[in-house]
Amino acid sequence: MVDESETLGGALEDLQAFCAVIEFGSISAAARQLAETKGGISRRISRLEARLGAALLARTPRAVSATEEGTAFYLKARDALSLLSEAANDARQSGSVPRGHLRITAPMDMGMEILPPVLVRFRAMHPQISVELLLTDSTLDLAANRIDLALRATPGNLPSMNYRASTLSAFALRLYAAPSYLVADGTPQNPPQLPLHSLVGCRELSATNSLQLTDSRGRNSELLVNPSVRTSDYASTHRLLLAGAGIGALPDLVAAGSLASGLLQPVLPDWHINRGTLYAISLGGAEAPARVRVFRDYLRGELALLQQQITVQT
Numbered sequence: 364m365v366d367e368s369e370t371l372g373g374a375l376e377d378l379q380a381f382c383a384v385i386e387f388g389s390i391s392a393a394a395r396q397l398a399e400t401k402g403g404i405s406r407r408i409s410r411l412e413a414r415l416g417a418a419l420l421a422r423t424p425r426a427v428s429a430t431e432e433g434t435a436f437y438l439k440a441r442d443a444l445s446l447l448s449e450a451a452n453d454a455r456q457s458g459s460v461p462r463g464h465l466r467i468t469a470p471m472d473m474g475m476e477i478l479p480p481v482l483v484r485f486r487a488m489h490p491q492i493s494v495e496l497l498l499t500d501s502t503l504d505l506a507a508n509r510i511d512l513a514l515r516a517t518p519g520n521l522p523s524m525n526y527r528a529s530t531l532s533a534f535a536l537r538l539y540a541a542p543s544y545l546v547a548d549g550t551p552q553n554p555p556q557l558p559l560h561s562l563v564g565c566r567e568l569s570a571t572n573s574l575q576l577t578d579s580r581g582r583n584s585e586l587l588v589n590p591s592v593r594t595s596d597y598a599s600t601h602r603l604l605l606a607g608a609g610i611g612a613l614p615d616l617v618a619a620g621s622l623a624s625g626l627l628q629p630v631l632p633d634w635h636i637n638r639g640t641l642y643a644i645s646l647g648g649a650e651a652p653a654r655v656r657v658f659r660d661y662l663r664g665e666l667a668l669l670q671q672q673i674t675v676q677t
Contacts, residue, residue, distance in 0.1 A: 381440065383404075465493065467658075468497040497510070511655045527644070530640055530642060536612050536635060536639070555586065574586045579634075597613055597614060610630050612636050613627075616669060616673070622676050
């Protein structure tokens with residue numbers, strides 16, 4: 364069985380010892396620098412030479428010097444050790460210094476309506492962090508896709524204990540419509556009036572025509588409805604509602620911007636279809652890199668402000 368260290372011509376410490384001898388001019392000086400004995404350094408060099416099958420040092424009673432093979436090996440070993448040291452330093456700093464490339468995946472609706480202004484403000488504060496955004500309603504495997512953070516409306520069944528879910532914000536699924544639609548067709552005053560309107564159906568009506576609403580006092584109202592338009596995601600639902608297609612459901616976090624600008628209005632604001640929680644999913648184990656932690660904390664703060672805005676609007 365071949366020792367893994369042989370891929371570098373010997374153990375890392377043996378390489379460091381050899382380079383120290385060349386750089387400090389003697390085995391004694393190298394030993395002092397590495398806090399080892401002269402005998403220990405000599406054994407490391409001999410072990411390295413045996414593995415390589417080449418003499419790296421020419422030894423005399425008073426001095427040592429690099430052979431031609433030793434000089435050539437030193438130049439490459441020195442560069443390799445420098446790269447390894449740089450890589451180790453970068454890995455250590457990633458836990459404390461927020462920098463590098465941040466790869467995020469998020470649902471289409473959130474990625475289109477919420478994240479763009481948040482990312483612009485975040486990058487203004489942390490220009491040393493570059494961001495890559497993958498928008499999909501599919502659940503991507505973080506490890507396989509090299510994703511730092513996944514934003515999901517449910518933690519789901521996490522693949523293993525290596526995944527960690529952090530709460531970002533609560534949200535509610537509510538009904539909205541464009542002012543132009545409500546002016547033309549009227550505003551329902553109670554749930555039983557909903558079936559009389561044009562409805563845009565999304566996930567909550569994907570498999571059934573039954574729609575259940577709950578009010579602020581916990582009362583339920585179950586309705587049989589027949590949507591005029593059906594779609595597969597809230598991003599397209601949002602666009603249809605803005606175009607005046609009818610009344611439809613959106614997460615309040617997603618609708619907040621259009622609500623603030625007057626492009627949408629709440630319908631039956633005391634009622635909601637469902638409540639949920641938005642999570643940040645990351646790989647567990649060691650603590651997440653600093654770039655992930657600072658973005659997660661920043662996004663949590665931004666969503667808290669958005670929730671305050673929603674409370675005022677409704």
